[in-house]
Amino acid sequence: MQTADRMIALAIVxxxxxxMYYAWELPIGWNGETGGPGAGAFPFWLSLIMAFAALGVLLRSLRQERQLTRFFSDRALRPIIAVTLALTVTIFLMPLAGAYIxxxxxMLWYLKIFGRHGWILTGILAVATPVFLFFFFEVTLKILLPKGFTEPWFIPLYAKFF
Structure with a gap:
């Protein structure tokens, strides 16, 4: 397990x-012409964060003393399959129902059913996440997310923000 951790961490670094090398060829600072970040900003900074996270995994694996004998236990495999299937359904629904559905x-399934969290937390996150995504991607970055059959619902918002 430690060898696998180290190899994967080094591959991610x-x-x-x-x-980061290819993102550096694009502007990574603030672009005064468009009033937003340069085209290489998000790839560069996210890659840097990913490298730091992988270095953390590498350091942790170097400090571990005991070897784990099994990669997955039987108890861990069932939740992994459940989340993978749920994400597959979510990806399938994106072009049909849109990202905002x-x-x-x-999130409702993951927080309430899978995670067994309360309705207040589940409701707040299930509503706040699409609102945040709309303002971050569509209003701030001008990147349109897939909307599927909900596209007409956004026409009044487009008139207000664009």
Missing amino acids: AMSAYF ALPLF
Whole structure:
């Protein structure tokens, strides 16, 4: 397990360095012409964060003393399969129902049913996440997310923000 952790962490660090190298060719600072970040800003900074996270995994694996004998236990496999299936359904729903329906449905399932959290936390996150995503991607970055059959519902918002 430690060898696998180290190999994957080193591969992620190398991949992050590769992404940062090519993102550096694009402007990574604030672009005064468009009033937003340069085209390389998000790939560069996210790759840097990914590299730091992988280095943390590498350091943790170097400090561990005991070897784990099994990669997955039987108890861990069932939740992994459940979340993978739920994410597959969410990705399938994106072009049909849109991101603003598919993501809250996934969050409702993940928080309430899978995670057994309370209705208040589940409701707040299921509503706040699509609102945040709309303002971050569509209003701030001008990146349109898939809306599926909900596209007409956004026409009044487009008239207000664009």
